[in-house]
Amino acid sequence: MNALWMRQIGAVLRLEWKKTFFNKRAWWIYMLAAGPVSITLIHWLFELNRPVSMARHSLGDDSVGYAAMFQFFYLRGAIFFGCVGIFANLFRAEMLEKTLHYYYLTPLRRELLVAGKYLAGLVTSVVLFAGSAALSFLLIGRHFGPAYNDYLMHGPGLSQLGWYTLTAALACAGYGAVFLMCGLIFRNPMIPAAVVYVWENLNPFLPALAKKISVIFYLRNLCPVEVPLPPPLNIVVVDTDPTPVWIAIPGLLAVTALLLMYTAHTARQGEISYGE
Amino acid sequence: MTPAPDTQSLITFNSVSRFYGEVLGVNRVSLSIPPGITSLVGPNGAGKTTLMNLMTGLIRPTQGEMSVLGVPPDHPERLCRLVGYCAQFDAFPKGLTGFQFIYSYLLLHGLGDAECRQRTLAALEKLNMTEAANRPVGAYSKGMRQRIKLAQAIAHDPQVLVLDEPLNGLDPMARAETIALFREWGAAGRHVIVSSHILHEVDRISDQVILLSHGYVVAEGQIQGVRSEVKEQPMQILVRCDKPSDLAARLFQQNHVVEAKIQGDGRNLLLRTADADAFYLLLNRVILETGLDVESVAPADDDVNSVYQYLIGYEGGSV
Numbered sequence: 354m355n356a357l358w359m360r361q362i363g364a365v366l367r368l369e370w371k372k373t374f375f376n377k378r379a380w381w382i383y384m385l386a387a388g389p390v391s392i393t394l395i396h397w398l399f400e401l402n403r404p405v406s407m408a409r410h411s412l413g414d415d416s417v418g419y420a421a422m423f424q425f426f427y428l429r430g431a432i433f434f435g436c437v438g439i440f441a442n443l444f445r446a447e448m449l450e451k452t453l454h455y456y457y458l459t460p461l462r463r464e465l466l467v468a469g470k471y472l473a474g475l476v477t478s479v480v481l482f483a484g485s486a487a488l489s490f491l492l493i494g495r496h497f498g499p500a501y502n503d504y505l506m507h508g509p510g511l512s513q514l515g516w517y518t519l520t521a522a523l524a525c526a527g528y529g530a531v532f533l534m535c536g537l538i539f540r541n542p543m544i545p546a547a548v549v550y551v552w553e554n555l556n557p558f559l560p561a562l563a564k565k566i567s568v569i570f571y572l573r574n575l576c577p578v579e580v581p582l583p584p585p586l587n588i589v590v591v592d593t594d595p596t597p598v599w600i601a602i603p604g605l606l607a608v609t610a611l612l613l614m615y616t617a618h619t620a621r622q623g624e625i626s627y628g629e
Numbered sequence: 630m631t632p633a634p635d636t637q638s639l640i641t642f643n644s645v646s647r648f649y650g651e652v653l654g655v656n657r658v659s660l661s662i663p664p665g666i667t668s669l670v671g672p673n674g675a676g677k678t679t680l681m682n683l684m685t686g687l688i689r690p691t692q693g694e695m696s697v698l699g700v701p702p703d704h705p706e707r708l709c710r711l712v713g714y715c716a717q718f719d720a721f722p723k724g725l726t727g728f729q730f731i732y733s734y735l736l737l738h739g740l741g742d743a744e745c746r747q748r749t750l751a752a753l754e755k756l757n758m759t760e761a762a763n764r765p766v767g768a769y770s771k772g773m774r775q776r777i778k779l780a781q782a783i784a785h786d787p788q789v790l791v792l793d794e795p796l797n798g799l800d801p802m803a804r805a806e807t808i809a810l811f812r813e814w815g816a817a818g819r820h821v822i823v824s825s826h827i828l829h830e831v832d833r834i835s836d837q838v839i840l841l842s843h844g845y846v847v848a849e850g851q852i853q854g855v856r857s858e859v860k861e862q863p864m865q866i867l868v869r870c871d872k873p874s875d876l877a878a879r880l881f882q883q884n885h886v887v888e889a890k891i892q893g894d895g896r897n898l899l900l901r902t903a904d905a906d907a908f909y910l911l912l913n914r915v916i917l918e919t920g921l922d923v924e925s926v927a928p929a930d931d932d933v934n935s936v937y938q939y940l941i942g943y944e945g946g947s948v
Contacts (some may be wrong), residue, residue: 357739364736371729372722451720454687455781459737460709625687626649627718 361461365469369443370477382438385431386481389422393492400496412504415494416513420578423486423517428524428572429554432482436528437546439478441536443470444620454625463620471533471613478525486521490514513577520575527568527605530612537619557582568608571601637699639663640684640789640820645693647679653844654679657693660839660849662822666815668831669824670937671841677824678717680841681791684822685714697789698820710738713787715778715795721766727753727777728762731784738785752784755810757803771798779807789820796825808834828934838933842941853931862939863887863901865929866908871922873898879915883907899929 373379403409447453456466490513494501504510531549535542553569564570574595596604640662647654655676669677682688683695686702686709700707721730731752735745753759756776761769766777775798782790792811796804811834815821825831831838838855840847848855870876876898877889885904892899902908905928915921930936 360739361737364733364739367736368722368733371733372724376724447722450723451718452722454714454716454718455722455734456737457687457705458685458709458712458714459734460706460739461737462706624689625682 358462358465361465362469362472365456365461365466366473366476369470369473373442373446373473379438382435382481385435386485388431389426389489390485390492392422393489397492397495412494412497412500415497416578417580419490419493419517420576421580422489423520424573424576424580427482427486427521428569431485432478432521432524433528433550433553435482436474436478436525436532437542440471440474440529440532441542441546443474443533443536445536445539445542448627451627453627457623457625463623464617467533467537467613467617467620471529471616474529474533475525478529479522482525483518483521487514487518490517509577516575516577520572523575523602523605524568524572526609527572530609530616531568534612534616534619537616537623565596568605571596571605574598574601640695640697640822642680642683642695643693645683645690645695647683647688648691654688655683655841655846656844658846660846662820662839663837664815664818664820665836666811666821666823666834668835668838668933669822669841670828670831670838670933671847672941674843675841675941676844677841678793679844680839681714681716681793681822681824684789685709685712685791687714687716710785711787712789712791713782713785714791715782715793717793719771719774721774721777723767724765726763726765727758727769727773727780730766730777731781734781735784748784748786752780755783756780757806772800772803775799776803776807779810783814787819789822790814791822793824794826795823796827796830804830828937829932832933835933838936840937840941847941848936852933852936853928855936862930863903864905864908864931865899865901865935866905866926867929868898868900868912868926869896869924870898871896871924872919875919876912876915876921879911880908883911896924 400409444453447456457463491505494504494510497504501510505514532542532546535545539545553567556564556567556569556573575598640660642658642660645658646656653676658676658680669680671677679688683690683702684697686705689702695702697708698711700711702708722733725733728749732745732749735748736742738745740748750759750762753762756779758773758776758780761773761777766774769777775795779792779795782792790811795811796807799807808830811821811823815834815836823831823834832852835852837849837851839849840855868876873891873896877891877900880886880889880900883902885902885907887901887903889898889900891897900908909926912923912926916923930939
């Protein structure tokens with residue numbers, strides 16, 4: 354990659370951050386990221402002030418509780434919808450606002466425009482959601498004091514923190530590529546987003562082969578703590594062998610790269626018509 | 630004999646058609662646009678914006694080939710260094726000041742920070758927008774938004790400037806300054822392609838015009854040349870002289886004179902003739918024979934407005 358391309362991608366990043374991400378309309382995305390941090394903060398303060406007479410839960414309970422929050426709130430909720438909000442709008446909002454032509458009138462390869470926009474979205478979503486996941490993890494057991502420090506530094510805590518942060522970042526990368534493509538191809542990216550959402554949430558109940566055609570399947574396998582499903586859901590869930598990490602991560606990145614290549618190709622062929 | 634200009638200095642369309650589904654944008658357009666100010670004139674839906682979008686690579690031809698100074702439109706990396714486009718859309722990226730708007734898109738050209746700043750300031754100054762540079766574009770008046778778009782279009786110093794209704798929303802002073810800028814650019818040997826519905830302004834600034842109707846090029850070239858090609862419409866000529874009624878009497882003996890009427894203060898004779906050359910010969914004869922004192926002789930309908938009415942008329946709707 355030559356110096357000109359680097360400068361151009363840098364310019365796209367700067368412009369996207371300036372005009373899109375420090376935008377009042379993105380408040381709900383910040384709320385999605387801040388929500389679990391606030392809850393774990395309240396949890397910490399509540400546990401600190403809890404009367405000694407009341408029964409306390411264990412560090413293991415908090416670990417499972419966090420795993421459930423990560424899998425059901427972060428992966429299936431906050432990161433999914435956050436990525437819809439961030440990535441689907443990178444092209445679509447510019448088409449609706451009739452400003453995409455300013456980009457198309459610069460001597461910028463369309464592939465670099467896609468790369469720049471994707472990177473801008475990725476950095477933002479990773480900072481927000483991987484940062485939020487890491488912060489929540491650090492806060493959830495804080496009330497255990499030195500025991501939690503020990504869990505982090507000498508127990509499995511630090512490794513779990515690393516896996517949760519990596520999984521959140523990979524989720525942003527995978528869902529980001531899906532929704533960036535949807536925003537460029539579909540006039541209303543909310544419809545494919547809804548279809549993807551239903552598919553991803555049906556994943557535990559799908560047959561083994563169909564399960565593997567999803568982002569959540571690989572991400573769930575990367576989560577360090579298993580979440581036991583309550584009955585009767587545990588009966589209808591179809592068990593499959595977990596995908597090894599060395600397949601899950603490169604596989605997810607390969608799918609991401611393929612989606613980005615298709616998006617870049619579409620952008621290269623694209624025209625400005627704004628639906629008129 | 631003047632050598633033919635090479636394609637490196639022309640915007641060329643070779644039988645270019647563009648369809649939007651089943652809707653015609655432009656059809657079989659063949660043009661060679663030389664440097665200077667060229668106006669695109671035609672009613673709404675004639676294909677002006679389609680032609681401009683084709684020139685700037687925002688859309689591609691369905692059929693045919695085209696190039697801008699030798700660069701085909703499917704190479705935006707090269708084309709967009711040559712072309713600046715002030716589009717019709719009154720839309721701007723949110724949250725940017727006038728300075729940021731120009732500076733941010735200049736950075737995409739791969740220029741360094743200092744050069745981008747210097748070019749941004751120069752463009753702002755050229756359009757008298759320096760004072761408003763640090764205000765958000767969203768707070769600008771319509772005229773200021775038009776000027777900041779123009780500043781953005783010229784900031785990278787393009788060889789080809791394409792302007793879709795560039796005078797819209799400008800007050801008379803800003804209009805005059807902008808027209809002067811177009812003239813300066815045209816005189817410097819650059820291409821300035823303007824679409825405007827203000828025909829008398831088109832007339833004042835254009836070196837050549839392209840008349841479009843229903844997606845077809847109806848006429849192109851210098852306006853006087855285009856007018857002389859419209860044979861079916863008698864030419865209007867205004868003669869100011871001391872004895873217009875005597876002249877009119879002589880003219881009515883000629884077959885090519887369709888109409889003659891005395892106007893204004895009684896010294897103006899407006900006539901319509903199917904053969905302008907024959908009229909001028911006759912006028913010379915009359916002057917020699919009768920001593921007619923002729924103050925001025927001028928074509929009265931070789932302007933864009935008249936040519937537009939003759940070729941497109943009211944059929945095409947509003948301009």
